[in-house]
Amino acid sequence: MTQAAESIVEVKEAVKRFPAPEGGVVTALDSISLKVQQGQFVTLLGPSGCGKTTLLRTISGFEDLDSGAVLIGGESVLGVPPYRRPVNTVFQNYALFPHLSVSGNVVYGLEVAGIKKTERDHRLKEALERVGLSGFERRKPAQLSGGQQQRVALARAIINQPKLLLLDEPLSALDRNLRQSMQLELKSLQHDLGICFLFVTHDQEEALTMSDQVVVLNQGRIEQIGPPDLLYHKPATRFVAEFIGDSAIFSGRIQNTEASPVLVTEDGLGIPVGRGPKPGDHATLIIRPENLSLAPPNPDDSVSILDAVLEQSVFRGATHQYVCVLPNGTSISATPTGADDEAFSRVSPGDSVQLAFRRNIPHLIIESQ
Amino acid sequence: MKHPWLNRLLSVHGLLFLFFVYAPIIIVVVYSFNSHPVNMMVWKDFTFDWYLSIFGQPTELNEQTLYVESTDQLLAAVKNSLLVAGTTTTFSTLVGTAMALAVYRYYFRLKPFYQGLLFMPMVMPDIVLGIALLVFFVNFSIKLGLMSIIIGHCTFLISYVFIVVSARLAGMDNTLEEASADLGAGPWITFKRVTLPLILPGVVGGALLAFIISMDDLVITYFIAGVDSTTLPVFIYGMLRRGVKPEINAIATLMLVFSFLIASLGLYFRKRS
Ligand SMILES: Nc1ncnc2c1ncn2[C@@H]1O[C@H](COP(=O)(O)OP(=O)(O)OP(=O)(O)O)[C@@H](O)[C@H]1O
Ligand SMILES: [Mg+2]
Numbered sequence: 125m126t127q128a129a130e131s132i133v134e135v136k137e138a139v140k141r142f143p144a145p146e147g148g149v150v151t152a153l154d155s156i157s158l159k160v161q162q163g164q165f166v167t168l169l170g171p172s173g174c175g176k177t178t179l180l181r182t183i184s185g186f187e188d189l190d191s192g193a194v195l196i197g198g199e200s201v202l203g204v205p206p207y208r209r210p211v212n213t214v215f216q217n218y219a220l221f222p223h224l225s226v227s228g229n230v231v232y233g234l235e236v237a238g239i240k241k242t243e244r245d246h247r248l249k250e251a252l253e254r255v256g257l258s259g260f261e262r263r264k265p266a267q268l269s270g271g272q273q274q275r276v277a278l279a280r281a282i283i284n285q286p287k288l289l290l291l292d293e294p295l296s297a298l299d300r301n302l303r304q305s306m307q308l309e310l311k312s313l314q315h316d317l318g319i320c321f322l323f324v325t326h327d328q329e330e331a332l333t334m335s336d337q338v339v340v341l342n343q344g345r346i347e348q349i350g351p352p353d354l355l356y357h358k359p360a361t362r363f364v365a366e367f368i369g370d371s372a373i374f375s376g377r378i379q380n381t382e383a384s385p386v387l388v389t390e391d392g393l394g395i396p397v398g399r400g401p402k403p404g405d406h407a408t409l410i411i412r413p414e415n416l417s418l419a420p421p422n423p424d425d426s427v428s429i430l431d432a433v434l435e436q437s438v439f440r441g442a443t444h445q446y447v448c449v450l451p452n453g454t455s456i457s458a459t460p461t462g463a464d465d466e467a468f469s470r471v472s473p474g475d476s477v478q479l480a481f482r483r484n485i486p487h488l489i490i491e492s493q
Numbered sequence: 494m495k496h497p498w499l500n501r502l503l504s505v506h507g508l509l510f511l512f513f514v515y516a517p518i519i520i521v522v523v524y525s526f527n528s529h530p531v532n533m534m535v536w537k538d539f540t541f542d543w544y545l546s547i548f549g550q551p552t553e554l555n556e557q558t559l560y561v562e563s564t565d566q567l568l569a570a571v572k573n574s575l576l577v578a579g580t581t582t583t584f585s586t587l588v589g590t591a592m593a594l595a596v597y598r599y600y601f602r603l604k605p606f607y608q609g610l611l612f613m614p615m616v617m618p619d620i621v622l623g624i625a626l627l628v629f630f631v632n633f634s635i636k637l638g639l640m641s642i643i644i645g646h647c648t649f650l651i652s653y654v655f656i657v658v659s660a661r662l663a664g665m666d667n668t669l670e671e672a673s674a675d676l677g678a679g680p681w682i683t684f685k686r687v688t689l690p691l692i693l694p695g696v697v698g699g700a701l702l703a704f705i706i707s708m709d710d711l712v713i714t715y716f717i718a719g720v721d722s723t724t725l726p727v728f729i730y731g732m733l734r735r736g737v738k739p740e741i742n743a744i745a746t747l748m749l750v751f752s753f754l755i756a757s758l759g760l761y762f763r764k765r766s
Contacts, residue, residue, distance in 0.1 A: 184675055185674075186671055186674075205674070205679075206671070206674040206675055207674045207675070207676075207677050207678055207679050208677075211675075212675060212676065213672070213675045215668050215671075215672060217666070217668060219666065219668040219669050219671065219672035220672075221669060221672070221673075221687060222669075222691070223690045223691060232673070232676050232678075232686075233676035233677050236676060236677045236678040236682055236686075237677055280676070281676075284676065284677070
C-alpha cells in the first residue's frame with residue numbers, strides 16, 4: 125500500500141455549535157475527525173440529534189465550522205460555497221423541483237454547468253436507465269410514488285459524477301420491502317459507479333448491510349469507526365454495543381485472580397470471563413444471543429454458566445429466540461442453532477435453565493484504572 | 494345531517510347571500526341596456542345607446558339626458574387610471590417581492606416589528622392614509638398630480654404584494670434552494686430557475702391585486718389627485734354628484750367586465766401552477 129490511497133474527503137477535528145433558542149449552546153459536532161477513501165461506502169450511524177445531518181451539511185457547504193477543517197480532494201474548502209463543491213446530495217425529503225419534469229430535474233446540474241444538449245441527453249438516458257426510470261421523463265414529481273421520487277433524486281445527483289455523494293437518510297420514508305431492495309440497489313450502484321457514498325442512517329441494520337466503514341456518532345462525538353463486523357464483534361464502547369445488534373450487557377469490576385477473572389456487577393451477579401483483565405479493572409461484557417446455548421451436562425473450565433428462567437420462545441423463521449430472565453431481573457436472549465436449538469426447544473416457559481457461553485467469545489471492554 | 498329542514502335552511506341562506514351580493518350588480522348590467530331616458534329603473538327597450546354615448550358616438554338620445562359632456566374627459570380619466578395602475582403595479586410588485594424575499598431569507602433583530610409595520614397599511618383607514626399623504630405632499634411641496642397618486646398608491650400596495658408573496662414563500666420548501674446550490678447553481682441561477690418559478694403565482698396574484706386596487710381606489714386618490722390628474726373613480730364620483738344618469742350603468746358594466754378579465758387571468762395563473 126502506498127500513499128496513493130488518497131482520501132476523497134477528510135474532516136479534521138470539526139467543531140460546530142448552534143446557539144440554542146432556550147439559551148446556551150448545542151454542540152452538534154464535537155471534534156469529529158474522519159476520512160473517506162476512494163470508492164468507499166461509509167455510513168454515519170447514530171441516534172436522532174447526534175449531528176449526522178450537521179456533519180453532512182458542513183461537507184456540502186451549508187454550514188460553516190466553528191473550528192477544524194473539511195478537505196475535499198486534499199484541499200481545504202473553507203469559504204467555498206456549496207455550488208462550487210464537487211459533492212452532491214440526496215436530501216432526506218428528496219427536494220425535487222416540483223415545477224420541473226423528471227428529466228428537467230435530472231439534467232438540472234448539467235444545464236447549470238453548461239453541458240451541451242447532445243451530451244446532456246445521452247447522460248440523462250444513462251442515468252434514468254441506471255435507476256430504472258426510463259419512460260418517466262415527462263412526469264412531474266407529484267405524479268411519482270415515493271420510491272420513484274427517491275430514484276429521481278438519486279439520478280439527479282449521480283448524473284453530475286461527483287467525487288462524493290452525500291445521502292441523508294434517503295430510505296427512511298420508504299416502506300420496509302422497498303427499503304430493503306433499495307439498500308441492495310444502492311450498494312451495487314455505488315460499486316458500479318465507483319464513487320464514494322457517505323450515507324446517513326439511524327437504522328443499525330441498514331448500516332451493517334451496506335457499508336464498508338461505519339462511523340458511530342453519539343452526541344456529536346465519534347464512538348467508533350470500523351467495518352461492520354468489527355463494530356458488531358468488538359464494539360469499543362458500551363454505547364456502540366447497545367446501538368448495534370441485540371446483546372445483554374454487564375458492567376462491573378473484575379475480581380478473583382488474573383488466571384480466572386470474574387466480572388462482578390453492581391447487583392452482585394458474578395460471571396466468569398476469559399483471560400485478559402486484571403483484578404480491579406472496570407469492564408463491560410457484551411453477550412450476543414448467538415453466543416448462548418444450554419449448558420452441557422458436565423461443563424469444563426472454558427464455559428461460563430448463567431442461571432436463568434425461560435420466559436418465552438419466539439419463532440424467528442430459521443431459529444427461535446429464547447428470552448430468559450436472570451436472577452437480578454435482566455432479560456437475556458439466546459438464539460442457538462442446530463442441535464442446540466433443538467435441545468432448547470424442549471424447555472417450556474417458566475422452567476429454570478442454565479445458559480452457557482464460551483468464556484473467550486463474548487467481547488469484553490476493559491477500562492484499566 | 495339529521496334534520497332535513499336544517500339543510501334547507503342552509504340552502505336558503507346561501508341563496509339569499511348570493512342574491513344580496515349579486516342582485517345590485519346584475520341590475521346595473523341589465524339597466525345599462527335600458528333605453529328609458531328619464532327613469533332608469535323602468536324598463537323600456539333594449540339599446541346600446543348608453544355605451545355609444547360614452548364613446549361620443551351619435552345616438553338617438555335626447556341631449557339633456559346625457560351627462561358625459563366630453564368623451565375626451567372620460568378617456569383622459571381612463572388613461573390616467575391605467576397609467577397610475579400600470580406604474581404602481583410594476584413598482585410595488587418589484588419592491589414588495591424583493592422585501593418578501595429578504596424577510597423570508599434573513600433573520601434580523603427587529604424582524605417581527607418590521608413585519609408588523611408592513612401589515613399596517615392594510616388595516617389603516619383609507620381616510621387616514623389619504624389625509625396623511627396629502628399633508629405630507631403639501632408640507633414637502635410635492636405637486637399634486639399623477640406622480641403624487643403613484644407614490645400614494647405604492648405606499649400601501651407594496652404591503653399587499655408583500656403579504657401575497659410572503660404567503661407563497663412560507664409554503665415553499667426551503668431545501669429546494671439548497672438542492673439547486675448543491676447541484677452547482679449560484680445564487681442568481683437558483684433565483685431564476687427555482688425560486689422565481691415557484692413564487693411566480695404569488696407574484697402574479699399580488700400584481701393583479703395591486704392593479705385592481707389601484708384602478709378603483711377612490712378615497713385616497715381623491716385626497717391626493719391634482720386638478721389635471723383625475724382618475725376614473727374620481728371622474729365617476731364627480732359625475733354622480735350631478736345626479737344619477739343611465740350612462741353610469743354602462744361605465745360600471747365596462748369596469749366590471751374589465752375586473753373580471755383580470756381576475757380570470759389570476760385564476761388561470763393559479764390553475765397552471
Ligand atoms: N440550525 C440549528 N440551530 C440550532 N440547533 C441546531 C440546528 N441544527 C441542528 N441543531 C442541533 O444540533 C444537533 C444535531 O442535529 P442534526 O440535525 O445534525 O441531527 P441528526 O443526527 O441529523 O438527527 P436526525 O437523525 O433526527 O436527523 C441537534 O441537537 C439539533 O437540535
Ligand atoms: Mg438528520
